[in-house]
Each structure stands twice: as C-alpha cells, then as structure tokens.
Amino acid sequence: MNATIDLLKSHRSIRKYTDQPVGDEALETIISAGQAAATSSFVQATTVIRVTDPEHRKQLRHMAGDQPYIEKAPEFLVFCADLARASLCCEMHGIEAQADYTEQFIIATVDTGLFAQNCAVAAESMGLGICYIGGIRNNIADVAELLGLPEHVYPVFGFCIGHPDQDPDLRPRLPMSVVLKEGSYSDDGDRETIADYDKVVEAYYAKRRGGSKAMTWTRQVAGLLSEKCRPHMLPFLHSKGFLKR
Amino acid sequence: MNATIDLLKSHRSIRKYTDQPVGDEALETIISAGQAAATSSFVQATTVIRVTDPEHRKQLRHMAGDQPYIEKAPEFLVFCADLARASLCCEMHGIEAQADYTEQFIIATVDTGLFAQNCAVAAESMGLGICYIGGIRNNIADVAELLGLPEHVYPVFGFCIGHPDQDPDLRPRLPMSVVLKEGSYSDDGDRETIADYDKVVEAYYAKRRGGSKAMTWTRQVAGLLSEKCRPHMLPFLHSKGFLKR
Structure with missing residues (x-):
C-alpha cells in the first residue's frame, strides 16, 4: 500500500461544497491529468465543457433530476465523447469520415471514462471532492442543445468539483x-x-x-433493471450519428 | 501539483516487462482500488477475468492482433462490462430483468472504464507498468467464447501488468x-x-x-475513421443482449 492507493480507496461522492472556488489553475491541472490517461489509438476523443453561466447551471440542474449541487458546486463540467474532432482530422486530409460504427462509440466512451477518472483522482489528491452526474442523460437532447454539441459528440456525464463540506462514509464494495x-x-x-x-x-x-x-444491494440493483432505462438514449445517439452500424 | 498528479502525468503504456511476478497480493490491491471508483447507481457492473493459462494467453494474443505482451506480461486481465450480475439480483427478487437498453450498456461500459483506470493508477503507484489492449475486440466473439462469457457480459479491453523493462517517452497530448x-x-x-x-x-x-x-496526429486519427472499424461489434453486442433498444 502507498498514499496513492489510500487515496483511491477513500473515494466517496461529495455533494456539498464550501464556497471556496476551485480556481483556473487547479482546474487546468485536473484536466491535464485527465489528458494523460491512456487513449485508444491516440484518438483523444474527449472534450470537456466547463459551465459557469448561472442560468445554464440552473437549467442543467433541472434537466438532470433537480440535483442541487449541479447548480451550487464551484465547478461543473460536462464530459463529452467527441468524434467530431476526429472527423475534422479527416477533413484536413480530404478523407471521408465514417464515425457511425458501434466500435467507435465504444472507443470514445471508454476514452472519456479513463480521462474523467484521472480527473477524479487528481482532484481528490488536491483535497477536492467530486461527484459524477449520470443524471444529465435524463434529458440528454436538451443538454446537448444547451451545450451546442454537434454531430458525433454526446455528453456522457456531468462532474461537480469543490472543496468538501461533508464527510460521508465509504460505501462497501462487493467481495x-x-x-x-x-x-x-x-x-x-x-x-x-x-x-x-x-x-x-x-x-x-x-x-x-x-x-x-x-435497502440491500440486490434490491437497489434490481430496481435499475426492472423498469425502462432512459429509452430515449438510442434514438438520441442515432440522431447524433452514433451506433448506426 | 503533488506526487499523485506527477504520477498521473507520467503515464505511458508499457509493453515490455521483466520476469518478476506481480503477485496475488499486489493484484488484489489493484483490483480493490478499481472497485473504489465511482459506480453508476451503485450497480458495480464490472467483472475482471485473470488469465493465467499459457495456452489461453497464446490464443488471446493471436485473437488480439498478435501483440506478444498479451502472452508474455506477468499478468493479463480482461475487463468485462457485466449486467449478468445485475440480472442475478433481479432473479433473487423475482423481478424480470431488462438489460437490453442502450443506457444500461453505457452505464456498464463507463463503470468498467472508471474501475480500470483506478487499477492503472494503483499499479503505476506501485512501480508497475500497464497497457490497455483494445485489440481483444478484433475477434470479440472468440474472446467471449474462450472466457465463457454469458449473455449481458462483454469484454471491453484487456490489460497487461508487470514490472517495466522499457522507459518510453511521454506522448504529447492536445493543447x-x-x-x-x-x-x-x-x-x-x-x-x-x-x-x-x-x-x-x-x-x-x-x-x-x-x-x-x-506521422502526424491528424493523419493517425483520420486513419481510424477512414475505414470499416470492427463492423462485427454491433451484431456481436446484439447477440449478447446489448443495445437492442
């Protein structure tokens, strides 16, 4: 064991923050740590959108199931899986881009996960707390419109960052x-x-x-699979040019 | 900046390893660090398969584009996105599982990315080197059969671990x-x-x-989008009960 592993094992989602700002420099350090994660075929298929406009934060809060920390966190980021930039690379070389394969969707989604988790670790190593916000997929089309996302870009999750103002227990993991x-x-x-x-x-x-x-674990998880689970996702992703074949 | 951020920013894929084993204890530390990552709705949708059988390693090497380190690395893991366990939870409560929504595929894939990236950071913090192996998706049906994967489980990537026997340069990231x-x-x-x-x-x-x-970055990335990209993925995932709606 070492200090980094202790840090990884001490993760809890933080949903209450002090008013202390994160600051541009810390944010850029967090993002550059994210960029250092592995990326499939060096495609670097992640774009992060930092939302600072209070009105947009409020709208995002409501789009994502009324989670107040989306509005109140010192920083709120949206991690996007981005193949539009790869399409731009094609354009720069006069090549017709094909970005609608399921495999490419997986590449961009995994890239974004690895990038974001490095950001989480970096933020926590600086004493900050974070919370992933899958809830932005509740109304993903509205989120994409608000953020001006073009074809071949989709918002995977939101991400709150701030100085913790709570100290929740660790949630026990599976054996x-x-x-x-x-x-x-x-x-x-x-x-x-x-x-x-x-x-x-x-x-x-x-x-x-x-x-x-x-609440038990099996009951909680069974709940996730017992009802329609964001059935708008596939039509939305098709509309953005993903998962067509 | 701090030591953890320095560690994150020093990542390079390691593809040559010394003969020194990783060991069971270190491996379990790495996996438990992976488990500590955030998980959507607490679903914990990742299962890791440790492949030790030399014949299976050899087969996986060939299935994944003949990358020799798959056979030679002290440890080779396959990270699977797993909704079969969530289906088991449903069964334990007499609930009919619906695991074929695109949203659930995203949840399980992202969970697996966050889990694996924590493993990468943990391993590197112990002086080990790692390499993600997306190449297992070249022949994903064969990989799934070799590993005995049931419905609602798919192998997202492989993962080599060992003591580094090379010291490659950092690959520069986008501004x-x-x-x-x-x-x-x-x-x-x-x-x-x-x-x-x-x-x-x-x-x-x-x-x-x-x-x-x-080679420039744009030329390399354009290559990824200029040809058929693992077109077997969507039919394979459908066959495993994913992405049906």
Whole structure:
C-alpha cells in the first residue's frame, strides 16, 4: 500500500461544497491529468465543457433530476465523447469520415471514462471532492442543445468539483471473489456471497440514513433493471450519428 | 501539483516487462482500488477475468492482433462490462430483468472504464507498468467464447501488468484549449492549434522511431475513421443482449 492507493480507496461522492472556488489553475491541472490517461489509438476523443453561466447551471440542474449541487458546486463540467474532432482530422486530409460504427462509440466512451477518472483522482489528491452526474442523460437532447454539441459528440456525464463540506462514509464494495475471476467467467458461489454482502450494505444504509430506510444491494440493483432505462438514449445517439452500424 | 498528479502525468503504456511476478497480493490491491471508483447507481457492473493459462494467453494474443505482451506480461486481465450480475439480483427478487437498453450498456461500459483506470493508477503507484489492449475486440466473439462469457457480459479491453523493462517517452497530448471549452462546444481556432500540435507529434514520432517513420496526429486519427472499424461489434453486442433498444 502507498498514499496513492489510500487515496483511491477513500473515494466517496461529495455533494456539498464550501464556497471556496476551485480556481483556473487547479482546474487546468485536473484536466491535464485527465489528458494523460491512456487513449485508444491516440484518438483523444474527449472534450470537456466547463459551465459557469448561472442560468445554464440552473437549467442543467433541472434537466438532470433537480440535483442541487449541479447548480451550487464551484465547478461543473460536462464530459463529452467527441468524434467530431476526429472527423475534422479527416477533413484536413480530404478523407471521408465514417464515425457511425458501434466500435467507435465504444472507443470514445471508454476514452472519456479513463480521462474523467484521472480527473477524479487528481482532484481528490488536491483535497477536492467530486461527484459524477449520470443524471444529465435524463434529458440528454436538451443538454446537448444547451451545450451546442454537434454531430458525433454526446455528453456522457456531468462532474461537480469543490472543496468538501461533508464527510460521508465509504460505501462497501462487493467481495473480491465476485468481481475477480480466474481463467473464465463463473458465478459459482456468488449468490451466497452476495446474500452476505446484502447484509453489509443494509447495515451501511441503516447507519447512513439514520435507520430510516432499509435497502440491500440486490434490491437497489434490481430496481435499475426492472423498469425502462432512459429509452430515449438510442434514438438520441442515432440522431447524433452514433451506433448506426 | 503533488506526487499523485506527477504520477498521473507520467503515464505511458508499457509493453515490455521483466520476469518478476506481480503477485496475488499486489493484484488484489489493484483490483480493490478499481472497485473504489465511482459506480453508476451503485450497480458495480464490472467483472475482471485473470488469465493465467499459457495456452489461453497464446490464443488471446493471436485473437488480439498478435501483440506478444498479451502472452508474455506477468499478468493479463480482461475487463468485462457485466449486467449478468445485475440480472442475478433481479432473479433473487423475482423481478424480470431488462438489460437490453442502450443506457444500461453505457452505464456498464463507463463503470468498467472508471474501475480500470483506478487499477492503472494503483499499479503505476506501485512501480508497475500497464497497457490497455483494445485489440481483444478484433475477434470479440472468440474472446467471449474462450472466457465463457454469458449473455449481458462483454469484454471491453484487456490489460497487461508487470514490472517495466522499457522507459518510453511521454506522448504529447492536445493543447488545453482544444479539449477544455467554456460554456458551450466550439471548434473555433482548433484547426490552427491542431496544425501546430501535428508538428509536435511528428517530432515525437521522428525521435521515438529513430526518424524512420513520419506521422502526424491528424493523419493517425483520420486513419481510424477512414475505414470499416470492427463492423462485427454491433451484431456481436446484439447477440449478447446489448443495445437492442
């Protein structure tokens, strides 16, 4: 173990921030750390939009399920998977761009994930707190319009940054045997291990929410798969030229 | 700046390793650091498969474009986006799982990216080197069969780990003004900035490859979009129950 690993293992989403600004210099340090992450075929398919306009922040807050920290966080970024820049490279060489393959969507989405996670680690190493905002996909077409996103660019998630004004507990993760498999995929024994883990998560929620709410991991996750999950995503992505073949 | 940010900014893919093993304990530390990354709606949609069988390593090497380090690295992992476990949660609660929405595919893919990038940072903080292997998607159906992946699980990338036996230069990234935008998306001025950056990348390649190969960034990226890009991906993902609506 070392200090970096301790830092990684101490991550919690921070949703309350002090008024202290993050500052341009710190923000650029965070972004340059993000850029240093691996990028598939060197495509660098991520563009970050920093939203500072209070009216736009307010609108984004409402588009993303009324999460107040989107409006209140000292910094709010939107991480975009961007193949428009790669298309520009094609144009500069007189080549017709083909950016509608599913594989390219995966490349741009993974690039953006690696970039953002480096930003998260960099921010936390500076004593800042962060929170990913998947909720911007609730009304993704409105978000894309507000940010002026062209074809072949989509907003993957938002990202709040600020100085923490809360100190939440760590959320317990699945036991190692469930997530790390030897040789091939198997869920042998997972059912029992997960049932035990449910009790750990239930105890965590009981403590965190003052015992007012009972929730296990399996029940929470089952909820995610039991209903229509942002069914507008595929038509939206098609409209932006993604995932066509 | 601090030591963690210096570490993030010193990343290069390592493709040559000494014979020194990584060891079970270090590997579990790396995976637990990966688990500590943010996860959308707490779904924890990542499963890592550690491949140790030499014959399987050899096969994976050939499936992934004959990259020798897949066979030779002390550790080779395959990071899988996994919604089968979430389906198991549904089953445990007698709920019918719906895992075929595009949104769920994005959730699982992003979860896997964040998890893996934490693993990359953890490994590098221990003096190890890593290399992402997108090439496993060249023959993704064969990889999935070899690893016994069920419905709603797909292999996103491979990941080599070992003690570095090379010291490659840092690859210069795009200027900040191109990747960080204020308020809304715009490529104003990017063309000129990118043309200048092309010269930086060309100088990097000339040095790295002993001057034997001339390559700019825009030419390299244009190549990615100028031809069919793993056109088997969408039919494969459909066959695994992903991206159906």
